[in-house]
Amino acid sequence: MSKAQQATRVQAPSINSKYACFQLSIRPSEIHRWGVYAEEFIPKGRKVIEYTGERCNRRETSKRAGGKLNYMFTLDSYWALDGSVGGSGAEYINHSCDPNCCAWIFRGHILYMAARDIQPGDELTIDYHFEAEVDPVTCACGATNCRGTINLKPDAKKRKPATKTSKQEKKAKR
Secondary structure (H helix, E strand, O other), rough: HHHHHHOOOOOOOOOOOOOOOOOEEEOEEEEEEEEEEEEEEEEEOEEEEOOEEEOHHHHHHHHHHHHOOOOEEEEEOOEEEEEEOOOHHHHEEEEEOOEEEEEEEEEEEEEEEOOOOOOOOOOOOOOEOOOOOOOEEEHHHHOOOOOOEOOOOOOOOOOOOOOHHHHHHHHOOO
């Protein structure tokens, strides 16, 4: 078999049913590479799947995050889970600016919950909430309210400029 034939026979990743609460599948996605799809109706508010992976501290997370494909999910200020090692399949849920799932971190576990009813055949999506300060990552979600980037928009500083009157009022109140 030629290398070209081997490259086209890439086996699709799979869902670990131990962590999924509904029938899910992984197929090619229009958003990015692979996507996770509902194979049955998922009601709003229900747990869909748990994000699993190897637990990494900040130092190890920094080392691994520099790769081309990154499946790191921040658990808290010190720990992250690397879905590329022992992942449940949730690591293939793509970003959307109008997601149908949300992440809930509960007792050291990352749970993906249905943010609205999800129909069979729908691709599961989540807002990755990349910080505005990190290098921008172009978004391909296709949502009508797409930010154009996976990164959050920087918050506008809402400071009221000081005026002489307000400074005088502050002194008068002292």
